[in-house]
Amino acid sequence: MSSLGLLAIMHKLAVKSSLVALVCVGIALMQTVHADVADEMGRFQDYFLNKHPDLPLTKYADGAFALRDSGAEELVALRETVSLEKTIERGRALYLASFANGKGYAACFRSNGLGIATDYPYYDILARQVKTFEMEINECRARHGQAPYAHGGAEMTALLAYLTETSRKNIITVVIPDNPDALAAFEKGKQFFFARRGKWNVSCAHCHMAYDGKRLRDQTLSPALGITSHFPAHYAQWSEVGTLHRRFSDCMTLIGAKPFPAQSEEYRNLEFFLSFMSNGVPLSGPDVRP
């Protein structure tokens, strides 16, 4: 059986239990992933797990809160001050509204699009690029004669918030097919992560790997492990829920670099790299961050 075939079957099972999912991740990785990238993921995760020996892999879903002494209490308190309900509800309404042709998102995705956020990102071998959930939502709209949503815009964010909410606690299970194009996309994402850039000459890895848990001014730096798990997320500086790529752009601006557009190839490859490295962490999005 081809590795992709196995994956497709796995997806059809719509696995809910984390434990079963973890076993499936293991099988999928053995079947489909190039030995070198699987090894890189192991070393990447070991780096964090050795650095924070009291923190189990699943706790990385809480990001920087997981590294703060009273982080768990702080996160609960913050969740009480910020309401995600309106955004999720709006996303649900958008999901339920029919297209002009009477169809809906259910026509484009397995499991009607519900509980499948961990299918993304994935490498589309035919399209020769990393596909994100956001991208395929717009592809679905186009297929049914609907205008695309703006990337990271209010509608897209709300829809993602709802669809992610239906996938909450599912385990990140990104697979990199043993295919040269897929490996190249992963490699580009990795290079992006480790490359110094911008006025301050800083890489993603500096803050989110070498110095995670330390403070940049009063902000605790989050670990790169699990960093994709809580999006879309409400950030104080936005006063609203936003996407992972919007956050990437915040970081770029902060280090004095020119941001790339949301859903650009650069950001999708970075998302691919980070999500793969975060395999095994449960989705906690939509969530809140300071």
Added chain:
Amino acid sequence: MLPALIGLGASFGQAHAAEAVNIKLDDLAVPATKSPTAAATPVTPTPDKQTKKKKEAPHEGELIAFDEKRGNCLACHVIGAGKNAGNIGPALIDLQGKFPKEKQLLAFLWDASTQNPKTIMPPYGKHRLLTEDEMKLIVEYLYTLTSAPAE
């Protein structure tokens, strides 16, 4: 493990630096001392400077160091009574113990990666983040910090 991964970053950094501003270090070329372990030799600021600091305007180097658009040093370092300081780098105290000569600290500010290729410290001179005069003022100010910071 990590060294391999971070080392990768460092090599990208060097590639990036190569295409970035290329400046001759000239008189700054003296590499700073590498052993910060030497016992600190506290400097006694001149009484006149202390009075100035307490009663009058802060040292100009402090203004530059604290300014988010210029030094932005508090983003990573605890410095004197500076507010909202990060802790990525060490607290800046007794720097003359680590860098006995001004030009050593100046060279470090210019481009700390010459001593540690993996450093997160921005290359203030190499990337022209600050002018040489501004860096000299910062060095002058940092040398006045000889007691434990307020925080």
